[in-house]
Amino acid sequence: MSTTDRLSGVAAFVHAAEAGNFSAAAERMHLSRSAVAKSVARLEERLGTRLFHRTTRSQSLTEDGLTFYQRCARVLAELEQAEEELAKGRDEAVGKVRITMPVQLGRSCIAPALFALAQRQPGLQLEMSFTDRCVDLIEEGFDLAVRSGPLPDSSSLKMRKLGEQELVLCAAPAYLARRGTPRTLSDLAAHDGIFYGRADRIGEWRFLVNAREEVSAVQARFCMDDLDVMLTAVKEGLGIARLPTWLLGDALQSGYIKQILHGHQVAAYPVHIVWPTARQLSRKLRVVIDELAAVVPSSLRL
Incomplete structure (x- = not known):
């Protein structure tokens, strides 16, 4: 079996495991739910084992599924890191970054900084969500979030202050x-x-x-x-x-x-950028965070 065949369905499986369900995984991958479900089903058939416990209301990893997920997540992380290592020599950030931000603050202060960064980093793909809802980064598959106001104590998130709103x-x-x-x-x-x-x-x-x-x-x-x-x-x-x-x-x-x-x-109201503690900061994420930390403070002032 070729390496390409072995990787078939792995990305869909990892996204489904991290998102908690096929619908959320499909949204992350810009596919239909049925496409993700069929991809995982074909992977289970090829492996000869069930990766998920499925009911009408919930979905969770089996013991085999958890073991396979841990290995697959590492493999995909290694692939992403390999791409970044190649790009590092060209001083480029490569790959997709999903970031959520408050609506008006995002439009006025965050998006312009990201647009300028994207022009300098053609290998960077930015998926931006504008919402005043406090998004669960892990459950909804976001890499970064810009948040306005005091932050609650959370061991699941790391943060960097971007400035203060007067x-x-x-x-x-x-x-x-x-x-x-x-x-x-x-x-x-x-x-x-x-x-x-x-x-x-x-x-x-x-x-x-x-x-x-x-x-x-x-x-x-x-x-x-x-x-x-x-x-x-x-x-x-x-x-x-x-x-x-x-x-x-x-x-x-x-x-x-x-x-x-x-x-x-x-x-004053502080503005922070936050990310999951468990997620290793890749080059593309560091580039985005550093850019916002450098540019946003001045845009928050009158």
Whole structure:
């Protein structure tokens, strides 16, 4: 039997083992579920053993399947490393990188950096997902994730800080003319707040005053999970919002909105890139991480 025949179905099997089911594996490989299932079935027939326990609701590796997966995963990793070793001599990154990121932050600050990198690294394939959902990297097969805000403790993830988002309170001139401009933190209680539903504690904002954190209560009239829509609501004069400066540049400079309470520092939001602890950092991943660490900090500032 040729080496090509021996490798047939191995990639589909490894993806299915790591993803936990054929559907997720098919999505990673850009194939149909039936194509992945048939490929694994042919592999089982050739090996003369079942690799998966299958029920209508779950799928798990058999004992033989686990042993075979461990060997196959190493073989595929070696192949990938061999490709990278060849590319290293040409100072190139080769292969696909799957990365997920928050929608607006990704569009404004992350994607432009990746596009510039891709132009310099023609062997790099980038698969980017834009979602504000906290993606399970291992289960959904992503290599990297950009995350905004404080990170929970996790032994399953490694991380590198990319920078901090400076947040400011802002409102439209028409709203301030109608409702008055807050001069102190306590003044905020008399105003309408526009809150980001996935991150903020609804109804309160946190400030750093003399190196101490203070909380200011605000009426949460609006709550949404889209920063662009929040900015639109601010421009329409519907209330006060806390938004990152990278989103506000044009609106502030044009006068459509105004920053308020300049002297009060809003707690900054960190931005990190994370990856599974168990995954060895290949050259292509190191190139992406290093590029974002070099470029993103400046794009987060106004």
